[in-house]
Amino acid sequence: MAAEQAVAWVRWSGWGLVVLAGSLVLVLASLSLGVVPVAVSAIVEVLLGEQGGLSRILVWELRLPRTLLGLLVGANLAVAGTLMQAVTRNPLASPSLTGVMAGGALAVVVAMSYSSWPVTVTPYVALVGGLAGAAASIGLAWNGQLAPVRLALAGVAVTALCGAVVTAVLLNVGSSADELFFWMAGGLLGRSWPQLELIGATSLLGLLLALAFRRQLNLLSLGDEVVRSLGMRVWRWRLGLAALAVFLTAQVVAVAGPIGFVGLVIPHLARILVGDDQRRLLPVAACLGAWLMVVADVAARTLVAPAELPVGLFTATLGGAGFIALIYRQRL
Amino acid sequence: MRLSAQQICVDYGKSRVLDDLSLTLAEGEITCLLGPNGSGKSTLLKALSGALQPVSGQVVLGDRALAQWSGKALARQLALLPQHPVAPEGLLVTELVHYGRSPHQGFWGARSREDDDIVAWALAATGLEAYGARPLSQLSGGERQRVWIALALAQQAPILLLDEPTTFLDLGHQLEVMELLTDLNRDHGLTVVMSLHDLNQAARYAHQLVVMEQGRIVAHGEPAATLTEGLLARVFRVRGQVESDPHSRQLSCRFHSSLNYTIANENG
Numbered sequence: 001m002a003a004e005q006a007v008a009w010v011r012w013s014g015w016g017l018v019v020l021a022g023s024l025v026l027v028l029a030s031l032s033l034g035v036v037p038v039a040v041s042a043i044v045e046v047l048l049g050e051q052g053g054l055s056r057i058l059v060w061e062l063r064l065p066r067t068l069l070g071l072l073v074g075a076n077l078a079v080a081g082t083l084m085q086a087v088t089r090n091p092l093a094s095p096s097l098t099g100v101m102a103g104g105a106l107a108v109v110v111a112m113s114y115s116s117w118p119v120t121v122t123p124y125v126a127l128v129g130g131l132a133g134a135a136a137s138i139g140l141a142w143n144g145q146l147a148p149v150r151l152a153l154a155g156v157a158v159t160a161l162c163g164a165v166v167t168a169v170l171l172n173v174g175s176s177a178d179e180l181f182f183w184m185a186g187g188l189l190g191r192s193w194p195q196l197e198l199i200g201a202t203s204l205l206g207l208l209l210a211l212a213f214r215r216q217l218n219l220l221s222l223g224d225e226v227v228r229s230l231g232m233r234v235w236r237w238r239l240g241l242a243a244l245a246v247f248l249t250a251q252v253v254a255v256a257g258p259i260g261f262v263g264l265v266i267p268h269l270a271r272i273l274v275g276d277d278q279r280r281l282l283p284v285a286a287c288l289g290a291w292l293m294v295v296a297d298v299a300a301r302t303l304v305a306p307a308e309l310p311v312g313l314f315t316a317t318l319g320g321a322g323f324i325a326l327i328y329r330q331r332l
Numbered sequence: 333m334r335l336s337a338q339q340i341c342v343d344y345g346k347s348r349v350l351d352d353l354s355l356t357l358a359e360g361e362i363t364c365l366l367g368p369n370g371s372g373k374s375t376l377l378k379a380l381s382g383a384l385q386p387v388s389g390q391v392v393l394g395d396r397a398l399a400q401w402s403g404k405a406l407a408r409q410l411a412l413l414p415q416h417p418v419a420p421e422g423l424l425v426t427e428l429v430h431y432g433r434s435p436h437q438g439f440w441g442a443r444s445r446e447d448d449d450i451v452a453w454a455l456a457a458t459g460l461e462a463y464g465a466r467p468l469s470q471l472s473g474g475e476r477q478r479v480w481i482a483l484a485l486a487q488q489a490p491i492l493l494l495d496e497p498t499t500f501l502d503l504g505h506q507l508e509v510m511e512l513l514t515d516l517n518r519d520h521g522l523t524v525v526m527s528l529h530d531l532n533q534a535a536r537y538a539h540q541l542v543v544m545e546q547g548r549i550v551a552h553g554e555p556a557a558t559l560t561e562g563l564l565a566r567v568f569r570v571r572g573q574v575e576s577d578p579h580s581r582q583l584s585c586r587f588h589s590s591l592n593y594t595i596a597n598e599n600g
Contacts, residue, residue, distance in 0.1 A: 157472060215441040221423075225414035228383050229408030230487065231435040276420035277427070 019287050026294050030067040031059050033298050035305045038063075039102050065192045066069070070197075070240070070297045071290040072203045073145035073188070073256050074266075076248040078289025081263030083245040083284055086217045087238050088148035095249040095263035098151070098242060103133015104253035106162040109180055113173045122183075123198055123254040130250035133158055138242065145235035151242065185310030186259035196203045199251040206248045207286060214242060214278040221276065259312050261319025262289055268326055292318065333409055334393040335380060335491055335523070336361060338562075340389035342372075342379055342547075349375045350386070351547040357525055357540075362517050363528040364534035367544035368568060371449065373527035376544065377493050380525065381412035383573055407435035410491040411484035421469040425479050428468065431456055432486030454485040458512060474505030474510065480514065492516075494526035498533070506530070510537045531568075535559055535583040555583050565591060 031043045038046075038055050045051035046059040080095035088097070096102065107129020111117055117125070140154035141147070166184075170177045182189075210217075216237050219227055224234050252259060270285035296314035303309060336356035342349050349372050357363055357380075360453050365373040378384040380391055382398040390397040393409060401409075411432075419428055432454065435446045455461055457477040468476060474530040477497060484492055497513075498506040515535055516522045528534045534541055543551040543558060550559045556576065564572045564585065572587040 215434070219434060221418075221420050221430065222415070222428075223416075223418040225378075225383060225412060226417050228403075229381060229407060229414075230431065231402075231404035231411040231483075233403055264443075275422045277423075312377075 022291065023287075026291055027067055027071075030070070030294050030298050031063045033302050034058065034063065043274075053070035060191060065187050066198045066297065067294060068200075069191050069196050069255060070294045072199065073252050074262055074289035074291065074293025075207055075258065075286040076203050076252050076283040076289075077259060077263040077293070078251075078266035078270070079207055080245040080248040080283045081289075082267040082278070083210055083217070083241050083248075084263070085267050086278065087241045087245070088152060088219055089221065090148060090152065091268065092264070093152070094160065094260075095185075095245055095252075096258070097137075097155040098246050098248050099133035099137040099155045099162065100130040100249045101133075101253055101258035101260075102159040102166075103136070104130035104250065105184055105258050105282075106133070106166055108183060108251055108257075109166050109169050112180055112183070113169050120194075121193065126257070127250050127254040130253045131246065133162060134243075134246040134250070138239070144293060146238045146242065148238075182310055183257050184259035186312035186315070187300060187308075187310045188256055189301070189310075191255055191307050195255040202217055203248065203251055206244060206251070209244055210248070211282055212329065213237075213244070214282055217241065217278040217282075256310070259315055261315045261322075262292060265319040265322040265326075266292060269322060272326075272329070299317075333490065335391070335393050335410065335525075337376070337380060337386075337391050338389050340386035340391060340570050342375055342384055342386050344375075349547050350379060352389070353547065353549060354389075354541060355521060355549060355552070359523050360517070360521045361527075361539035362467055362513065362524040362537060363507040363540040363542060364538035365525070365542050365544060366534055368527075371544040372547040373544055374495050376546075377412065377495050377525065381410060381493050383412065384405055386566060404435045407487060407489065409489050409532055410493060411487045411489040413492070413494045413497060415485050417480050419468055422467050424464070425460060425466055425468065425471070425482075426451060426455070426464040428479060428488050429464075429482045432483040435487060450488065451486050454482040457516065458482040458491065472505075474501050474508060477501060477505070477509055478512065479543070481509070481516075485516070490521070491523045491525070494524070496527050496529065499529065506533065530561065531564075531585050532583075535585070556581070559583060559585065 028043065032038050032040060036054070036058060038058055040056045042051060043059055043122045046056050077095055081093070084093040084095060084097050085091055104126040109123045112122070126230060137151065137155040138146070139159045140157065141150040143150065170180060206212055216232065219230060219232055220237060227234050249263070266289040267281070267285050270281050270288055274280040274284050292315070296311050296318060299314050300309045300311040334356065337353055339352050339354050340350055341352055353376065365376060367373050372476065375384065379386055382391065382401070385399070390399070392398070393401065393406070398406065412474065429451050430581055432445070434441060437447070453466055458481055460475070460478055460482055463471065463475065468479065471479065497508050501509065510533055513524050517524050538555060540556040541551070541553065541555050542549055543563060550567060559574050561572060561574055564570050564574070569591040570587050571589050571591055572585050574583060575586050576583055
């Protein structure tokens with residue numbers, strides 16, 4: 001028994017090292033690449049506080065918070081997607097299923113078009129809108145319990161209605177819609193320490209909570225009747241875990257806008273790699289989501305430099321390509 | 333612990349599925365629920381397990397109504413195996429059976445040595461020792477059904493409710509499941525309650541038969557006293573004979589024709 005545990009410990013710490021090394025390489029690449037490249041030696045000096053000037057501004061003020069934010073946003077979306085797929089027992093569920101992204105988008109579009117609020121309140125507007133959208137979906141679906149099909153239908157309805165209003169507003173405001181379009185595509189342009197401070201602690205809390213509930217998530221895969229027979233209150237867990245997914249996603253919408261596909265594709269990819277067991281699936285999905293987001297963000301700000309593309313463009317492209325690969329792999 | 337339904341009514345929408353039904357289950361015996369499709373067998377099992385709330389009346393386990401039991405405490409007393417249980421295809425047999433331990437575990441679900449031992453015992457009792465490391469996707473229908481029974485055993489509940497446990501199995505696997513349940517009942521004193529379609533199997537393996545029709549119990553007792561030609565005609569609408577083997581006292585039904593079909597033809 002002790003030997004088995006030792007083997008398991010070695011294996012886990014081995015994977016931990018791989019994750020750390022991969023993350024380190026990606027973070028360094030993200031700090032180094034951009035319109036003005038920064039050498040790795042200069043990055044190290046900046047991080048040690050031994051260098052000022054342009055390198056410091058590039059690395060410390062712009063790229064480091066943005067990279068950390070990318071890691072968090074990716075992990076949040078991937079874990080939220082994994083949660084939603086487990087809660088609804090539907091492999092096509094995504095973090096946006098609860099209407100949280102559509103609600104956030106609607107709130108931001110309306111606020112930016114018809115109010116004179118400063119840009120700094122946008123994250124809060126998105127957060128409130130996202131939570132309201134999710135509350136509307138869950139409220140519509142609620143009938144004394146939370147049936148996955150009802151939740152999916154209610155989420156689609158709320159998303160469609162919000163999308164219709166957003167389109168109407170964009171048409172109405174006309175030429176000033178460019179800025180809104182860019183926000184709607186999602187991205188980390190101009191995000192820095194304030195946004196990281198806004199969601200850093202709560203994101204980590206949400207991610208840790210999801211990991212803590214890995215056993216309940218595993219049980220939920222067994223079907224309502226068996227789960228109930230094992231003594232779990234099915235709808236309470238389903239509601240609580242859906243709320244946790246909303247909590248994680250709303251934070252993404254607040255700082256980066258509605259970013260699609262990460263939360264849908266990454267859980268699938270992770271499932272192909274490690275199977276259905278949430279004890280492995282959740283950490284692997286979080287890691288892959290974080291990495292994908294950083295890669296997409298680096299691509300978004302380097303491919304057409306000095307201009308910048310919305311990161312949502314890349315996550316959608318990578319996500320679409322990933323899904324095509326899935327179709328062929330599984331021969332659906 | 334004694335499980336009984338006291339004057340329960342259950343509705344699906346506007347239609348009444350169980351109508352003022354009362355039943356006390358014999359402890360440590362095998363009870364088979366019989367009846368035509370739609371007579372309420374599955375609904376009764378769900379109500380007995382607490383999965384469905386009756387609109388009136390109550391199901392009582394031991395000294396209190398099911399509603400007053402906490403989820404986990406109830407799960408330690410009774411286990412329900414539904415007609416179509418689902419699980420991820422890639423799940424390993426041992427992992428699935430381990431889920432049966434969850435009513436005995438705390439929030440973190442840390443596995444104790446005892447849990448491992450009980451899972452090993454449940455696998456052995458269902459003849460699945462060699463299957464522990466296999467994914468569900470590699471198992472046949474009969475093997476899967478044994479895995480689900482192993483999960484219920486790992487739950488260590490003295491009352492086991494099964495909804496048509498043999499319906500999708502071939503004859504050999506049907507008898508295998510029935511004999512497994514008989515052994516578990518004899519060796520471990522398990523109270524077994526199951527719905528079944530095969531009257532001969534019910535007569536052979538059950539201590540008690542409960543015959544249902546339109547949400548009511550129309551007959552209840554030992555097979556020899558319950559299964560009669562009149563009952564076959566009235567409840568199942570078939571013309572048949574019930575014979576008792578003089579040596580083994582084993583009952584067997586022989587069926588001749590459907591009464592509904594005959595009447596329809598005569599009228600036409």
